[in-house]
Amino acid sequence: MPLPVVAIAHGEDPRPMVFQALAQIDAAAVVQPHHRVVLKPNYVEPRLPDTGVTTDPRVIEAVCEWFQSVGASDITIAESTWSESHTEEAFRLVGLPDVAERRGVKLLNLYHDDHTEVEIPGALSLERVLLPRTILEADCLVTIPKLKCHSMAYVTLGIKNLMGAVFPNKDLMHRQLHRRLCDLATVLRARLTVIDGLVGAERHENAGDPVKTDVILAGRDPVATDAVGCLVMGIDPTQVEHLRLCSDRGLGEHRPDHIQLLGTPLDKVRKHYQRPHRFR
Numbered sequence: 001m002p003l004p005v006v007a008i009a010h011g012e013d014p015r016p017m018v019f020q021a022l023a024q025i026d027a028a029a030v031v032q033p034h035h036r037v038v039l040k041p042n043y044v045e046p047r048l049p050d051t052g053v054t055t056d057p058r059v060i061e062a063v064c065e066w067f068q069s070v071g072a073s074d075i076t077i078a079e080s081t082w083s084e085s086h087t088e089e090a091f092r093l094v095g096l097p098d099v100a101e102r103r104g105v106k107l108l109n110l111y112h113d114d115h116t117e118v119e120i121p122g123a124l125s126l127e128r129v130l131l132p133r134t135i136l137e138a139d140c141l142v143t144i145p146k147l148k149c150h151s152m153a154y155v156t157l158g159i160k161n162l163m164g165a166v167f168p169n170k171d172l173m174h175r176q177l178h179r180r181l182c183d184l185a186t187v188l189r190a191r192l193t194v195i196d197g198l199v200g201a202e203r204h205e206n207a208g209d210p211v212k213t214d215v216i217l218a219g220r221d222p223v224a225t226d227a228v229g230c231l232v233m234g235i236d237p238t239q240v241e242h243l244r245l246c247s248d249r250g251l252g253e254h255r256p257d258h259i260q261l262l263g264t265p266l267d268k269v270r271k272h273y274q275r276p277h278r279f280r
Helices: 014-024 057-069 084-093 096-103 156-166 170-174 176-188 222-232 241-248
Strands: 005-010 036-041 075-078 106-108 115-119 126-132 140-144 146-150 154-156 191-200 209-219 262-264
Touching: 005 014, 005 222, 014 057, 014 191, 014 209, 014 262, 036 057, 036 084, 036 156, 057 096, 057 140, 057 191, 057 241, 084 096, 084 106, 096 106, 126 176, 140 156, 146 209, 154 156, 154 222, 156 170, 156 176, 156 222, 156 241, 170 176, 176 222, 176 241, 191 222, 209 222, 222 241
Parallel strands: 005 262, 036 075, 036 140, 075 106, 140 191, 146 191
Antiparallel strands: 005 209, 115 126, 146 154, 191 209
16 A cells, blocks of 8 residues: 655745645545645634744735636635634734635635534544534645644644534533544544744744744645654654544554655754653
């Protein structure tokens, strides 16, 4: 069985980096022109991307442009923070309404969406969850997280980014967090992960220090892509519980020696992010 492929692009201009990384993983194979494409960035709170907290809108715009270049026309940028008003504030702060207008795509505050309760067969902890219809009905779900450490989950990358789709109380995920992230990933199967590592965050997801890392990562295997995100931060992905659980469940590969890397060599971009306190 072929190894999952993850591309590493290094530089400071996100557009060519995104295009390069998506080409290297043959991302066009996962999308058809008629597909409903949903891009899920990370806007946990209204903060600018150079803080290392939120997805850079240039990365989102580049992903939109790439999808349009392969014929996709039904594209939605969808996200929710801890409240409806904070979501709108985050969108305005980073200029997402302008991005959506320029690219001719939809911008959706998920608080304004319809929500459906989904049962998760064989759940480890999260037996049912309320999720937005737009994300559930996506033909091609793309998670576009920031490269960050996390105080509870160790890292917050593509899989942890899915937590923003949970309604109405996102705190319910914090009980048995790793198990519930694995359960959520069985329902929300991202076809592509594009990690914004232009500026990451060490120590903490919202209150950490920014780390200029100048990378974009892309992969079709969500677990493998997150595993490479860990490696870029100098973290062993086999020590991240939700990645191990997802791998055990057959959702992807978390072992570094079972992942094929393309593009910039890992050693050229690897940093040593300070760990969250509980993981030191």
